[in-house]
Amino acid sequence: MDTPPEERFDRITRLATYLFGVDIALVSLVDEQRQWFKSRQGLALTQTCRQESFCAHAIQGEGIFEIEDASKDSRFTDNPLVTVSRGIRFYAGVPLNTSSGFRVGTLCIIDTSPRRLDDAQRQALIDLAACAEEEMNRSGLESELSRMRETRSRLAEDEKHQRLLVAALSSLNEISTSSDLSFAEQLQALLALGCRYLQMQIGIVSRIENDLFKVVSILAPQDVTLNAGQCLPLANTYCDMALTAGGFLAIHNAGQEPAQHHPCYTTFGLEAYIGNVVYVDQQLFGTVSFSSLIPRGAAFAETDKLFLKLLSRWIGASLERQRVDTLKNEFVSTISHELRTPLTAVSGGIKLVLGGATGELTDKTQQMLAMALKSSERLGMLINDLLDMEKLLAGQFSFVFQPHLLSALLTTSLQENQPYAIQYGVSLKLLPLPADRLIKIDALRFQQIMTNLLSNAAKFSMPGDEIVIYCDVCDESTRINVKDVGCGVPNEFRSRIFQKFSQADASDCRVKGGTGLGLSISKALTEKMGGDIGFTSREGEGSTFHVTFPWVKEENREIF
Structure with a gap:
């Protein structure tokens, strides 16, 4: 044509x-x-x-x-x-x-x-x-038509690559936004995604330090002996060629390319490779690469290159966030520990003065000291929450798991939190519970979770409201619900509600009090004890927060 x-x-x-x-x-x-x-x-x-x-x-x-x-x-x-x-x-x-x-x-x-x-x-x-x-x-017009069919075939192949790329990027987004995976698990999931998409056997995230290639994360068959933490001379890797080539390198058949003389081919026999550099804070960190012991039948498509470049950018951004989070956590931990001792002394001193240790106080002085004590107690609560979060992140939180009667646990929760609710003019009500059902948890941490849920419900309820505690019971587990008829959770805030320092409005912490850490800590504690936490809500109608724990089986019914 x-x-x-x-x-x-x-x-x-x-x-x-x-x-x-x-x-x-x-x-x-x-x-x-x-x-x-x-x-x-x-x-x-x-x-x-x-x-x-x-x-x-x-x-x-x-x-x-x-x-x-x-x-x-x-x-x-x-x-x-x-x-x-x-x-x-x-x-x-x-x-x-x-x-x-x-x-x-x-x-x-x-x-x-x-x-x-x-x-x-x-x-x-x-x-x-x-x-x-x-x-x-x-x-020879037929040859022209043949070329036309080849063009159509190429277009169809390009369309196929585009569909696969869209699917891969969708999976990349799901993995990168998952709150259920640690960063190390995300890296492994992304390497698995890359191996599937690129049809390669080995995926590696590396760090380059001086002339060394250090494996940060690797996904490979069992017969590949390279492990995370292992170091190789940079000159023996294709990543060295990628750096020389400007940051990106693709080899579909090393035996037929100049790479056939490279140590990575002669030593490890890697026939195919595609890799790109990773930058963190605009500084070279390392590479993300995929390789195979089997040559590819065709060169890498442009969509393959685009996928890898997007993946390397995501990994770089995530490493940067992790670095900032680490610095922030170290800073918060240091400040929290440094403040705790002097704050304890300040609070103790105020209590002594209020108790008459320095003589009689005027009403105005008592009022001012009471405000100071309340502020110091609030600051102490923030420090305690920060230290709890630090321990959870570091895996240093200790748990004592024992079977407990659910009815006894929730009765204690009601009794301990009723005075706090009265401050806001609301009441707590516990609906009838199964009398002999047990859950295996750490009782102290369980009460910490319930206190967070009940105090939040009280703070966001109106005077005269009633907060109801009830259970949904099934054969394997129970769901403990805390239901209020307060203002509800705003739609735009729901996806962030269990994140650290999250509050629906910056003014909430001033008007309602709180640190923005309670729900984040509750989520971490619940999951550490083998449970789940969640909520349902309607703006203007209230919310129901719930935690779910499995029942203790009959053969393990020793009660504490």
């Missing part, structure tokens, strides 16, 4: 107009979108869209496709080529076949007046079409 006119085809179409006395004769080629005219007589157009094409109908069958009067044929009555002034009325076309049997176009004759071919004319048109077909196949 789209080749210059050739006399051998023009000779046939001229002969057709003379033999049949028609206005137009064409040699047409049809693809998915259009019909294009290799030769044309009596027509200025070089192509039309396939949707309007008569020839697209002709190539659907064998033999002559003949329309005596298109204006009376329901298939063509509204066709623009028919409805225009002096539009098509008569059409007769014979399919042209490649040597491999594909119908790719027609030899056709067209007239603006209705007519009908007799048998002799039909045979003559078939004979002329045979001549055009022979010329087409002999002239």
